[in-house]
Amino acid sequence: MSSETYKAILKITGIVVSGGIFVAKEDSLDKYLPVFESLIEYLDVIDIVTHKLYLQDSKITYNSIKLVTDLINKALRFKYDGIITLAGRMKHVTFFSTVGNLIETDDKSILDATEYLKIAYYNLNEYLNNSRFDLSIKSHQVMLNNLFIYLEVSLNEYGTPATTEEYIKAGFTENPRNFVIENFSLLLAMNLKIFLKDPNFTFKKRFHEELMMSNHSRTFPLFLFMDRCTQMWIDIFHRKDKYPFIYSSVLSWELMIYYTMNNCLILWQETKAQLDNGSDIDKIFQLLLSNIDSLEIEMSKKLKSVEDCLDITSSKTGEEMRRTQVLRIKDQQMNQWKPKFTEFNKVLATEVLDFVSEQRVIQLLKGSWYYFLTLAPNRTAIYYKEYLEKPALNPSYEELEGRAIRLRDIHEFSSTKVGEHIGEEEKRHNSMLISIKGTISYERITLLGENNKKLLSFYTDTEVNKYVWLDGLKMLKGMFSPGQLSNDTQRQIELLIDIRRNTQLLALENKSVKPSATDDDEDDEYYDLDELTAITDNFHYR
Structure with missing residues (x-):
């Protein structure tokens, strides 16, 4: 058949299925049955339509997509069960994923037709998911028989018909056909059949290797995972607003099923999950679900x-997936309690700042050398005394009381790095010299009083000592604004707040948020601030 002849047949068939040639206003299934029944009788036509997509001919592509879209929409409109057989074949030959992943075009008509196909395919999967087996319907019989053609030769590494024991281990009981009829939706059956016939051997190789290595004592439970996998993706597609890019990839449904099942098998093996521990399967899907947001971003x-x-x-890696899961749980917990945490966060920030300030003050009380500097026990003054060399013992407060600067007299601080360029000039003239720049950090700190009067200057020899004094005095006097503390001190504050909040959220993990009268009402009548505050007890000094 020539390409032009094929195009003509495709276009005529599409016009018939669209209903555009019928004059009568009343629409009925009878008008389209000849096309449906012909396609069901000659299913290999679906194979040809799919294969022709690879020609990248815009007319063939457009008319193929439109034909399939109209077939689905007409069948769903008139509740024609023959679409089950056609859908099974289209999925089998990867028509939908071929359209979704192969075709790259700027042709607006093709892009629009593809969007309509996505809607139709989503509705088709919904219809199949809501349909149960009824063996009085021929298309249901065909679906069941096609499933077992692949299922019975997939449960062992030899490709021989499965034994009753193999069916039981895979989760299908001793009467697998009856089990499928009673427990499977048509979508679940179709997913399993398409998955088992997939030419990608990655899953089958892993699946059969585990059977051999365990001497058939450990079998990946196909039914349980396929059932959960199907429901997981159905639920995700119901959340179009949250996952628009995943929803837009609905034509890749079969790929989603395959790769999810492959991921499940890998996690099943890596975690050494056990079938008799029901929570193991739950945990695998919780791990996968925690990475769906990342998948949406990637897409x-x-x-x-x-x-x-x-x-x-x-x-x-499994560790990276678990880290993502932990972060997701943390974010969910934070979002759940966020409306109730306004006052609590203020209390927490104040307490952490007090705690860090107390640490700095304790360091000041220990004193430091060059001048011997120390904070008075009552925290109202700085004692200082100059020494030519460091004595064996720190001086007593009595020795220092004669020289003191009251904290209330300190109005400002200044800090200047000294010795930063020592040796740099000599090094430029002699390449054999090595600069020690960066190995020392001398800083001159000056305490200023009223009208910028210098009260005292002293030196520190490390960044740590510098910020012990600068941050300590600023925090003790409350003379700082956001961003004025050192990076180290600020990081310590943020880390402590994060640790404390995370720890306290754990105490709220199994508690539900009490509903408020209004979203922005923060009155104690609607939530228990005492409960939030109580969990901070015994964390640091009071």
């Missing part, structure tokens, strides 16, 4: 293929 960037985005276990 939004469009820097990687859908397959690469979905292959999470290849791009992340």
Whole structure:
């Protein structure tokens, strides 16, 4: 058949299915049955339509997409169950993922047609998910038979028909056909069938290797994971507003199922999960779900293929996935309690600042040398005394009382680095010399009184000593604004707040947030501030 002949047949069929040639206003399934029944009788036509997409001919591409979209929409409108057989074949030959991942075009008509196909395919999956097996319907019989063609030869490494024991270990009980009929939606059955026939051997190789290594004593429970996998993606697609880029990739549904099942098998093996411990499977899916937000971000960037985005276990280690999970749980907990934490955060910030300030004051009370400097026990003055060399013992307060600067007399501080360029000039003239720049950090700190009168200058020889005195005195006098403390002190404050908040959120993990009368009402009548404050007890001095 020539390309032009194929295009003509495709276009005519599309016009018929669209209903555009019918004059009568009343629409009915009878008008389209000849096309549906012909396609069901000659299913290999679906294979040809899919194969022709690779020609990258814009007319063929557009008419193929439009034909399939109209077939789905008409079948769903008239509740025609024959679409089940056609959908199974389209999924089998990867028509949808081919459209979603192969075709790259700027043709607006094709782009618009693809968007309509996405909507139709989403609705088709919803229909299949809500449909249960009814063996009085021929298409249901065909679906069940097609599933077992692949299932019975997939449960052992030899490709021989599965034994009753193998069916039981894989989760299908001793009567697998009856089990499928009673427990499977049509979408679940179709997902499992397409998954088992997938030519990608990565999963099958791992699956069969585990069977051999365990002497068939440990079997990946196919049914349980496929059931949870299908429901997980259905739930995600119901959240279009939160996951718009995942939703936009609905034509990659079969890829999502395959890679999720492969990820599940890898995690099942790595975590040594046990079937008799029901929570093990829950934890695997919790781990996968915690990475869905990252998947949405990856898809939004469009820097990687859908397959690469979905292959999470290849791009992340188990430890990295768990770290993402912990951060997600933390964010959820924070968002849950955020409306109730306004006052608590103020208390927490004040207490942490008091705690860090107390640490700095304790360091000041220990004193430091060059001048011997120390904070008075009552914290109202700085004692100082100059020594030519450091004595064996620190001087007593009685020895220092004669020379003191009252804290209330200190109005400002200044800090100047000294010795920064020592040796640099000589080094420029002699390449054999080595500069010691950076190995020492001398700083002159000056305490200023009223009208910038110099009260005292002293030196520190390390960054730590510098900030012990500068930050300590600033915090003791309350003479600082945001951003005026050293980076080290600021990091310490932020880290302590984060640790304290995380620890205290753990105490609220199993508590539910009490509903408020209004979203922005922070009256104690609607939440218990005492409960939030009480969990801070016994964390530091009072």
